[in-house]
Amino acid sequence: DSGVTQTPKHLITATGQRVTLRCSPRSGDLSVYWYQQSLDQGLQFLIQYYNGEERAKGNILERFSAQQFPDLHSELNLSSLELGDSALYFCASSSSRGYNEQFFGPGTRLTVL
Amino acid sequence: AQKVTQAQTEISVVEKEDVTLDCVYETRDTTYYLFWYKQPPSGELVFLIRRNSFDEQNEISGRYSWNFQKSTSSFNFTITASQVVDSAVYFCALSVVTGANSKLTFGKGITLSVRP
Numbered sequence: 001d002s003g004v005t006q007t008p009k010h011l012i013t014a015t016g017q018r019v020t021l022r023c024s025p026r027s028g029d030l031s032v033y034w035y036q037q038s039l040d041q042g043l044q045f046l047i048q049y050y051n052g053e054e055r056a057k058g059n060i061l062e063r064f065s066a067q068q069f070p071d072l073h074s075e076l077n078l079s080s081l082e083l084g085d086s087a088l089y090f091c092a093s094s095s096s097r098g099y100n101e102q103f104f105g106p107g108t109r110l111t112v113l
Numbered sequence: 114a115q116k117v118t119q120a121q122t123e124i125s126v127v128e129k130e131d132v133t134l135d136c137v138y139e140t141r142d143t144t145y146y147l148f149w150y151k152q153p154p155s156g157e158l159v160f161l162i163r164r165n166s167f168d169e170q171n172e173i174s175g176r177y178s179w180n181f182q183k184s185t186s187s188f189n190f191t192i193t194a195s196q197v198v199d200s201a202v203y204f205c206a207l208s209v210v211t212g213a214n215s216k217l218t219f220g221k222g223i224t225l226s227v228r229p
Binding site for chain 2: 002031033035042043044045048056058088090092094100101102103104105106107109
């Protein structure tokens with residue numbers, strides 16, 4: 001158990017809908033990262049938050065957004081969903097130092113029908 | 114830009130065989146960090162090791178060992194006396210720290226199957 005929690009574990013929805021994925025980092029970790037894992041793109045970095053502020057953006061679509069709350073949990077919002085958004089979405093956290101390893105949550109498997 | 118190449122896509126071995134997973138990386142930064150993660154069939158990503166660019170010392174942890182060679186930009190992972198429980202997808206990753214941004218760039222992963 002990495003100490004990072006993600007809910008829900010599975011999510012099935014229809015095209016055009018909006019969903020919210022939730023992540024709670026390990027106790028004491030200030031950085032939260034979101035990654036998308038799909039068969040064709042592999043594991044791709046989406047976005048990073050550090051202590052409530054956005055720090056870096058990767059290959060994140062404009063239809064996607066995220067935020068980190070004062071209690072450090074984070075939410076990833078996916079809207080106007082398309083079939084191609086079906087993937088495993090991981091949240092990871094690390095301590096304040098950027099070079100520390102990232103610990104991953106169990107992931108949320110999103111299926112868009 | 115950073116890049117990680119895991120040229121092997123699938124490896125199949127018989128239990129108790131030794132197996133080496135290759136990883137080649139590209140970066141122009143002199144300070145960087147290399148990682149290996151394991152993704153078992155259950156799907157979670159499990160951290161295995163972190164190595165920084167200034168430490169080329171090889172590391173051994175039980176049946177696992179890692180060989181870091183800056184001259185060839187490689188960070189290879191060897192499992193000695195493989196076991197069925199080692200069956201998983203293994204990812205090599207690279208991180209270059211820019212401010213507080215330390216995103217991981219992953220390779221495509223190597224699927225290891227260990228047959229009894």
